[in-house]
Amino acid sequence: MAVTVSPEAHAHTFDALVAATLPAAARRIDAFAARVRSAHLEPEDLVDVAALERIPVLSKDELIELQAASPPFGGLLAPGARARRVFQSPGPLYEPELEHRDPWRAAPALEAAGFGSDDLVLNAFSYHLSPAGAMFEAAALALGGSVVPGGVGNLELQARACLDLGVTAYVGLPSYLKSLIERAQAMGAEPGTWPVSKALVSGEPLPASLRARLEEWTPTVRQLYGTAEAGLIGYECDAVEGLHVPSDALVEVCDLTTGKSMWDGGEGQVVVTLFSSDYALVRFGTGDLSAFMTEPCPCGAPSPRLAGWLGRVGEAVKVRGMFLHPRQAEDTIGGTPGLARFQLQIDRIDHRDVLRCELVAEDPSAAGGLAELVRTRIRSALRFDADVALVDGLPGDAPVLLDRRTWD
Ligand SMILES: [Zn+2]
Incomplete structure (x- = not known):
């Protein structure tokens, strides 16, 4: 029977792979060595996942900049390594496909x-x-x-x-x-x-x-679940509860501010490291939000699972220390019976985040209880207390989340 390990214990099964691949990659690939050194590390310091985590997350925008400065792959493809296909994704961002029977590991x-x-x-x-x-x-x-x-x-x-x-x-x-x-x-x-x-x-x-x-x-x-840059990141099993992470790439969920791994089920950015000494895609930030599920999968497979796609990094806002994003708000509030439209508004009053939800009822004459129902949903599913108010209308282009805070 398969042994289920925690997300953190699973990560440490990559220690040997880090040591076997990444110092060699840094010795071959100058642009990766520069990233390692800018984290005050030497290539030979990359001996385990804990050391790897000291390298700051590389965002998609940063990769686009690297590629523009050093085309086509930002210097991350090792000299002499062959890209048998080259792809372009929005950005534009260019992805090399290496010689392998299953190059995207799907x-x-x-x-x-x-x-x-x-x-x-x-x-x-x-x-x-x-x-x-x-x-x-x-x-x-x-x-x-x-x-x-x-x-x-x-x-x-x-x-x-x-x-x-x-x-x-x-x-x-x-x-x-x-x-x-x-x-x-x-x-x-x-x-x-x-x-x-x-x-x-x-x-x-x-x-x-x-x-x-x-x-x-x-x-x-x-x-x-995968991306053009990193290939396979997660997939469903027969239990259809979350996405198992692969065994040949390290998938982390990282705090958006500090970039540190969160193995405890906290929500953050999905960050991927590939283990190749030909192409150094290391701690690449996908821009997607997810969280690890901490309970074992009913299927018995040992790999941990991501709790699906929870939104994009740029769309999420932090309110009272917790993330709130449009998709989650839509899922929670959008389907409330009798509700036509809504908007969550975030203000900063006396150095405190204040959340307000404005509602437009389908039938204002029959909207009794609607505000209370939405308030309860926000509290139970989003874990926020909000002031909920019925209004006559919202502008046609009103976003689901409106962040009106200023920080000066
Ligand atoms: Zn499973």
Whole structure:
């Protein structure tokens, strides 16, 4: 039986890998050595995760600056190392794909979703510029499967191919799988004749309602979380409770201010370190917010889990020492019965953060109890006390969160 370890204990299973890879990388890659030295460390000091954590988090913006100053990869690709493909993601940011059978390390996520050598996989991720298409194709091929390189668009042709070829598995956006199923239905297919029995989706949120709808046709729908820069970061198992982190990259959740790792379930930025002496992507800040789940997974796998995607770093605001972000507010307040719109407003009064929530009722004449219901939801789900007030209206472009604090 697998032994479940805590997120922190799991991190320390990387100590040997840190020592075996990163000093060598720093000796080969000057730009990485400079980062190490700017943290008052020498390459040979990188002997464990604790030492690694002294290197400040590298933000996406900083990586874009590094690349602009030293094209194409900011000097982080070792001299002599070959990028067999080069991708571009928004920024622009350029990502090298190294020589490897599964260069983005996504095969374990496909395997966890039940993909294997018998599968014919429709890959509906883009093959253009972004690494997603190549990332999933390489993983499917690494498992011995076959791939239909669908890419984006051509819905009619892709649905036809699924039916004609008996495609057994799907990778792509969840919304695109929904469109494919609807198109196949229009062609006369039914759940019993739809051959795609499993799907690994990514790139968009997967609300429970959409998963349920997809699973009426494709019984197994699992999620992968990854980025263009770092590849696989997390994936769902059969328990479908959070995202297991991979065993070949160190995933941390770091305090937004100090950059320190938080293994106790606190919310922060997802930070990734790859272990390659060819390309030094070390303590890369994804800009995504998550938290570790501290209880063991029912599936018995030992790797810890991230509690899904909780928002983007830039969108979160800290109120009374706790993070509050638009998506969380939307999830908590947005679906309240009788509520048309709302806005959370943060003010600083007498050196204290004050949270106020303005509500617009669907029917003002029947809004009794609405304010109290929202106040209770804010207290129980967001853990804040807020002044809640019904108002006649909010501007059309009013954001969910309005931070009006000044700090002078
Ligand atoms: Zn699990």
